[in-house]
Amino acid sequence: MAEPLLEVTDLAVHFPVQRGLLRRQVGTVKAVDGVSFSLAAGRTFGLVGESGSGKSTTARAILRLVEITAGRVQLAGQDLGQLRGSALRRARRNMQMIFQDPYASLDPRMTLLDIIAEPLRTHGVVAGRSEATAKVIELMEQVGLPRAYLRRFPHELSGGQRQRVGIARAVALRPKLVVADEPVSALDMSIRAQIINLLNELQDTLGIAYLLIAHDLAVVRHSCDEIGVMYLGRIVERATAGRLFAEPSHPYTQALLAAVPVPDPVAERRRGHVVLTGEPPSAQAPPAGCAFHTRCPHVHKACETKRPALQKRSPGHWVACHLETAP
Amino acid sequence: MALLSVRNLQTHFFTEAGVVPAVDDVSFAVDRGEVLSIVGESGSGKSVACLSILGLVPDPPGRIVGGEILFRSQDGHEPEDLLEVSKRRLQQIRGDRIAMVFQDPMTSLNPYLTVGTQLVEVLAVHQGLTGTAARRQVVEMLGEVGLPAPERRLRDYPHQLSGGMCQRVMIAMALLCQPDVLIADEPTTALDVTIQAQILALIDERKRSMGLAVLLITHDLGVVAKMADRVAVMVAGQIVEQGSVDAVFRRPQHPYTVALQRSIPRIDDPPGRCALAAIEGLPPATGALPSGCPFHPRCDLAMPECAERRPADREFEMTLDGHITQHRVACHLEDLGGTEKRSTDSLDEEPAGG
Numbered sequence: 001m002a003e004p005l006l007e008v009t010d011l012a013v014h015f016p017v018q019r020g021l022l023r024r025q026v027g028t029v030k031a032v033d034g035v036s037f038s039l040a041a042g043r044t045f046g047l048v049g050e051s052g053s054g055k056s057t058t059a060r061a062i063l064r065l066v067e068i069t070a071g072r073v074q075l076a077g078q079d080l081g082q083l084r085g086s087a088l089r090r091a092r093r094n095m096q097m098i099f100q101d102p103y104a105s106l107d108p109r110m111t112l113l114d115i116i117a118e119p120l121r122t123h124g125v126v127a128g129r130s131e132a133t134a135k136v137i138e139l140m141e142q143v144g145l146p147r148a149y150l151r152r153f154p155h156e157l158s159g160g161q162r163q164r165v166g167i168a169r170a171v172a173l174r175p176k177l178v179v180a181d182e183p184v185s186a187l188d189m190s191i192r193a194q195i196i197n198l199l200n201e202l203q204d205t206l207g208i209a210y211l212l213i214a215h216d217l218a219v220v221r222h223s224c225d226e227i228g229v230m231y232l233g234r235i236v237e238r239a240t241a242g243r244l245f246a247e248p249s250h251p252y253t254q255a256l257l258a259a260v261p262v263p264d265p266v267a268e269r270r271r272g273h274v275v276l277t278g279e280p281p282s283a284q285a286p287p288a289g290c291a292f293h294t295r296c297p298h299v300h301k302a303c304e305t306k307r308p309a310l311q312k313r314s315p316g317h318w319v320a321c322h323l324e325t326a327p
Numbered sequence: 328m329a330l331l332s333v334r335n336l337q338t339h340f341f342t343e344a345g346v347v348p349a350v351d352d353v354s355f356a357v358d359r360g361e362v363l364s365i366v367g368e369s370g371s372g373k374s375v376a377c378l379s380i381l382g383l384v385p386d387p388p389g390r391i392v393g394g395e396i397l398f399r400s401q402d403g404h405e406p407e408d409l410l411e412v413s414k415r416r417l418q419q420i421r422g423d424r425i426a427m428v429f430q431d432p433m434t435s436l437n438p439y440l441t442v443g444t445q446l447v448e449v450l451a452v453h454q455g456l457t458g459t460a461a462r463r464q465v466v467e468m469l470g471e472v473g474l475p476a477p478e479r480r481l482r483d484y485p486h487q488l489s490g491g492m493c494q495r496v497m498i499a500m501a502l503l504c505q506p507d508v509l510i511a512d513e514p515t516t517a518l519d520v521t522i523q524a525q526i527l528a529l530i531d532e533r534k535r536s537m538g539l540a541v542l543l544i545t546h547d548l549g550v551v552a553k554m555a556d557r558v559a560v561m562v563a564g565q566i567v568e569q570g571s572v573d574a575v576f577r578r579p580q581h582p583y584t585v586a587l588q589r590s591i592p593r594i595d596d597p598p599g600r601c602a603l604a605a606i607e608g609l610p611p612a613t614g615a616l617p618s619g620c621p622f623h624p625r626c627d628l629a630m631p632e633c634a635e636r637r638p639a640d641r642e643f644e645m646t647l648d649g650h651i652t653q654h655r656v657a658c659h660l661e662d663l664g665g666t667e668k669r670s671t672d673s674l675d676e677e678p679a680g681g
Contacts, residue, residue, distance in 0.1 A: 050519040051490075158609050188368040189546050190625075193590040193605035200602070215519065222592035222603070245594070259524040260594050261549030265572045267595065268553045276521045278475070279491055 003077070004038035005176055005209050006045075006062070011035045011071035013054075013061045017284060029283050031057040033233035034071070036310075037226075041176060042203060044210040046224035046241070048217060048256070050280050053230040055213045059179045062211065063095055064088060075177060093123050096170040100182035102162035106154040112165055113150045116140070119172045139168040142205075143198060160191035164198065171202055181213045196223060217260050221245055226316075229253045232283055232291040235310060239317040249319045251296045290322065298323055328399065328406060330540050331380070331425070331508050332356035336394035338372075338379045341387060348616070349375045349389070351564035357508065357557075360538040362530075364551045364572070367561030368610045373544045376561075377510050380409065380542075381421050400424050400507070423453040426501035430513035432493035436485040442496050443481030449503050468499045472529055491522035498526065502533065509533070512544045527554055548591060552576060560584050563611045563621030565637075570654035574645050580656040583622045620659065633659050 012034055017027035032054045039045040047055040060066045062073050064080055073080045075095060083091055096119075099105035106115055116139055117132040119125075126132040137147050143164045154162055163183065170178050183199065184192040196219060202208060214220050220227055220241070227244050228235040229252065237250040248254045255276040262268055278295050281287055287294050293303040302322045310320040338350040350372045357363040367373040378384045380396055397406040400420065409417060421427075429435045437445060446465040450456040456464065462481070469477035472495045485493055494514065501509055511530065515523035531554060533539040543554055551558055551572065558575040560568045560583065568581040579585045589604040608625040611617055617624050623633035638657045645654045 050521060158612070160609065188610060189548075190368060190587060190590060190606040190610065193592070193603035194607070196592070197602050197605055217520070218592040218594045218596070221594060222596065255521060257594065259520040261524075261527075261547070261553040262595055263548035263552050263576065263588065263591060263593060264595075265552045265555075265576050268549075276524065277473075279489055279522065 005041040005076055006039040006211070007072075007074040008038065008058075008062065009036050009072045009074075011058065011061060011073060012069045013057050013066055014069040027284055030233050030286065031283060032061060035228075035230075035233075035235055036071075037228055037235065037238060039177070039209050039211065039226075041209050042207040043225045044203070044212055044223055046212045046214065046220040046227040047230055048214065048220050048227060049230035050215070050256075052232075052280055052283060054233040054283070055230050056181055058230070059097075059181055059211055059213055063092075063097060063179055089123075093173045094175050095177045095179070096173065096175040098163075098166050098170045098178060098180040098183045101186050102159055102166055103154075103186075105166055106162055108154055111151045111153060112136075112140070112145070115154075115165060116168045116172055119169060123173055125173065135172075136168075139172055142171075142202070143168045144194075158191075159187050160194060163187060163191075163195055167195075167198065167202070171206060171208065174206060175208065177209050177211065179211045179213070182215070183212070184219060185214065185216060192219070199223065217257065229256065232280060232286050234291065234320070235318075236292065236320045237318065238310070243314075243317050247317070249313055249317070249324065250292075250321050251298050251323070252292045255295075255297075290320075328397070329356035329358045330399055331542075332397045332406075333376070333380065334395050334397065336376060336379055336396065337392045338375050338384055338389060339392050340389050348564050350379060352394075353561075353564070353566050354394075355559050355566065355569065357540045357542055359507070359540050360534055361556045362534060362541040362543055362554050364543045364545060364555035364558045365561060366545065366548065366551055366558060368546065370563075370610060370612075371561040372564040373561050374512055377427070377512060377542055377544055380510065381425060381427060382409065382417050383427075398425070398508075419453070422449060422501075422506075423504045424506050425508040425510065426504070426506040427510040428494075428497050428501050428512065428514045430516050432490060432497045432517070433485065435497055436493060438485055440484075441481065442483050442485065442488070446481075446496070446500055446503065449500055453504050465499075465503070468503055469496070472496075472499045472502070473525060474499070491518050491526070494518060494522075494526055495529075498529065502539075505537065506539070508540045508542065510542045510544075513546070514543075515550065516545070516547070523550075530554070548576075548588065560587075563616050565621055565657065566655075567620075567622065567658070568654075568656045570645065570656075571647070571650075571652040573647050574652050574654050578645060578647065580654065581622075581658050582626045582628050582660070586625075586627070620657070628660055630659060 011032055013032040015029045015031055016025045017029060019026045035058055037045060047058060049055050061068050068081050080091060113136050116136045120132055120135055126135055140147055145164050184195050187195060212223055224241045226240050229237045231252050237253045248257050276295055281294055289305045290303045290308050293299045308320045308322045310318045311324060313319045313324060334354050336350050336353045340347040340349050353376055355363060365373045375384060379391055391410060396409040398409055399406040447461045450461040450464060466477045469480060474480055474492060474495045515526050530541060534541055545551060555572045558572050559566045562583055568584050586606045590606050592603060606625055611621060619634045619636055620638050623629040638659045640655050640657050642655045644651050
């Protein structure tokens with residue numbers, strides 16, 4: 001395979017926990033703790049996991065929206081962690097974001113023209129007003145918004161249309177990488193398919209690589225080439241989409257897949273009811289050994305003391321579980 | 328007659344821009360030990376229909392302008408029309424015989440009061456139970472819904488609990504008086520799938536062991552397939568299709584139900600990326616409802632008359648796996664066939680599952 005576009009190596013993001021008047025540090029939340037993966041140009045990598053697993057923090061750290069504690073993030077061979085000031089600004093042209101909530105992520109006082117033109121102006125891509133307008137119209141057509149909406153405000157649009165605006169803004173600079181954090185979970189079910197199709201079309205025509213964060217495993221399966229399953233700040237299993245769903249190997253991945261109901265009453269009745277009990281432990285005091293051992297149905301002695309490393313199971317399939325290495 | 332039956336319900340909102348028929352002539356019923364799932368997009372009126380049952384529609388601007396809501400609080404007794412009973416009587420029923428769980432547990436609990444205070448209050452109001460006896464019952468119920476260390480949780484405030492735990496508290500509160508009917512409005516939408524599975528298992532267990540009747544409002548077809556006995560599909564204030572869960576999923580009759588099922592990606596799809604069969608267009612905006620059939624602007628099969636006339640409900644029997652189920656659909660397409668009661672044998676010859 002060619003040089004990856006995005007290479008994340010041992011990424012860690014720790015947040016201090018402060019208490020009292022003097023903001024004394026009383027602990028550390030290891031939101032992301034040693035995450036590695038790579039993403040080729042024009043491909044999609046999915047991050048899944050429960051809330052609090054660190055998937056959004058991983059994405060934000062890659063975009064340098066939160067500070068990296070340790071590890072390295074390279075985009076097209078450039079170490080993003082080392083960039084400051086104008087160099088970082090230039091790098092940001094190549095990495096954009098689509099947000100979950102199309103209601104909160106658009107300025108209600110700006111017209112669609114201003115919203116979509118803003119990145120073009122900020123990065124000096126367009127010279128004058130007429131050039132900006134022409135470019136915005138082109139983008140609006142690309143994402144399926146009628147040009148008559150040019151001077152409308154976000155409140156005049158439906159949720160799906162707003163998400164199209166967010167997408168137009170994200171692809172305006174022709175970025176190499178777009179991070180999409182739950183891009184369809186706030187939308188109505190009949191609209192989700194439209195937006196998923198649009199994201200896939202844009203990938204095919206513009207060659208964008210996506211880092212897709214979603215808790216809807218069906219969406220992830222449909223859109224991703226490779227998937228990482230996160231639990232308490234770490235990737236516990238990583239595989240191509242086909243392999244992950246055919247041979248889920250980490251007990252957490254298995255539990256997660258078993259918990260997703262299938263829209264088919266006959267298949268539902270046939271499925272086993274493996275209900276994962278309990279809630280994820282606090283990231284501030286993660287369990288020793290394998291972080292999943294407190295909820296794992298296959299737990300044994302080694303799991304309580306020794307943390308399993310991510311190991312190759314088969315080509316393109318990595319798992320962090322003692323069961324894999326046990327004789 | 329069923330335990331709870333809603334007949335020809337009409338709930339309208341009177342706004343400056345005009346009258347919005349949020350619920351427009353809707354009928355459904357739910358019986359003991361049964362889950363009826365109401366499916367629809369935001370703005371389809373599914374939540375308003377359920378709020379109407381408990382008299383919780385904000386007035387103004389909302390008002391129930393027609394229909395009846397018949398509830399049989401005791402077997403053998405005559406049903407009462409909840410739209411006609413006194414405020415006092417409705418308050419007795421609400422929370423005691425018919426309980427409700429809302430989507431967002433974080434905003435449904437009072438942040439100023441401990442979990443214990445809020446739960447004990449329910450027993451005090453409805454059963455006059457206070458003190459240690461009430462506390463004992465609350466602890467027992469919290470244990471039943473799977474909250475760890477329930478004794479200790481009584482002193483916690485809602486912000487000290489996770490979303491999943493708050494939803495367990497809400498469900499415990501709803502089940503405290505052992506209601507006949509539970510109305511659950513998107514009870515797991517805000518939760519992770521693993522917690523969702525636990526909450527759904529809990530509701531299912533209550534249905535089986537106590538004969539709880541459940542009105543489950545959701546937009547997740549997976550949840551519907553897992554939980555429902557019967558399904559009602561809503562579009563723009565109207566129920567367009569209603570039938571057994573197997574019939575609705577395996578022999579959907581309304582173009583909207585068919586399109587919806589085709590459009591969603593599934594975890595058990597064959598691998599590989601392909602374009603999803605999206606429903607083009609947008610759900611109708613409230614206040615600008617289409618004439619005729621509410622789905623006609625987005626329907627691939629729309630005919631001229633669909634824009635002119637609202638299709639009437641047609642009821643017929645459907646045979647599935649040897650069982651006969653009642654089915655109801657509102658679509659002009661089948662009308663063209665002419666016969667009121669259609670032959671169902673031919674349906675079973677199609678390969679199951681598609």
